[in-house]
Amino acid sequence: MESAVKDDIPQYSLCVQCGRCSSGCPVAFESEDTPRKIIRFLQWGWLKEACESPFLWLCATCQVCKVRCPRGVKIPEIMLALRRTAQQKGWVMAGEKLLFYRTFMEMVKKKGRISELHLGLAAALGKMPSHPIDEALLFLKLLKRGKIR
Numbered sequence: 001m002e003s004a005v006k007d008d009i010p011q012y013s014l015c016v017q018c019g020r021c022s023s024g025c026p027v028a029f030e031s032e033d034t035p036r037k038i039i040r041f042l043q044w045g046w047l048k049e050a051c052e053s054p055f056l057w058l059c060a061t062c063q064v065c066k067v068r069c070p071r072g073v074k075i076p077e078i079m080l081a082l083r084r085t086a087q088q089k090g091w092v093m094a095g096e097k098l099l100f101y102r103t104f105m106e107m108v109k110k111k112g113r114i115s116e117l118h119l120g121l122a123a124a125l126g127k128m129p130s131h132p133i134d135e136a137l138l139f140l141k142l143l144k145r146g147k148i149r
């Protein structure tokens with residue numbers, strides 16, 4: 001890994017892959033990746049893969065992982081450093097995922113919270129659903145059960 005980038009991403013080499021960070025992370029369930037997996041990418045020297053993970057943009061920098069980590073790895077700082085690197089190098093995700101996360105972040109910036117209804121509609125309109133009837137039925141089912149607000 002390039003030394004300038006390595007210096008900016010603190011302590012990932014201390015990680016022993018115990019997974020305590022991921023099991024306490026409140027947003028890990030939303031992504032295929034986890035804090036542990038991102039740290040693993042770095043240990044393998046896979047900086048680009050780490051920077052392209054949507055998980056970076058989900059991280060709420062809540063500090064739970066840092067408190068739980070037995071090795072004192074500063075995971076929220078690593079996530080922020082990776083965001084900077086991703087933007088500097090142009091290693092950002094593309095397509096539907098990018099649309100979803102951009103919409104997500106814009107809502108947080110504007111209102112400080114997420115409207116699941118607006119986020120779902122923005123994502124569906126942006127990607128032109130491949131199974132519009134199925135997705136509309138699922139949407140109505142979730143709405144009826146109070147799962148979307």
Ligand code: SF4
Pocket residue numbers: 021024025026027028035058059060061062063064065066075076079
């Ligand atoms: S700081 Fe980020 S990675 Fe760590 S627990 Fe919070 S949301 Fe998860």
Ligand code: SF4
Pocket residue numbers: 014015016017018019020021022035036039065068069070071072073075
């Ligand atoms: S809690 Fe710390 S040591 Fe364990 S997997 Fe996460 S970063 Fe690595």
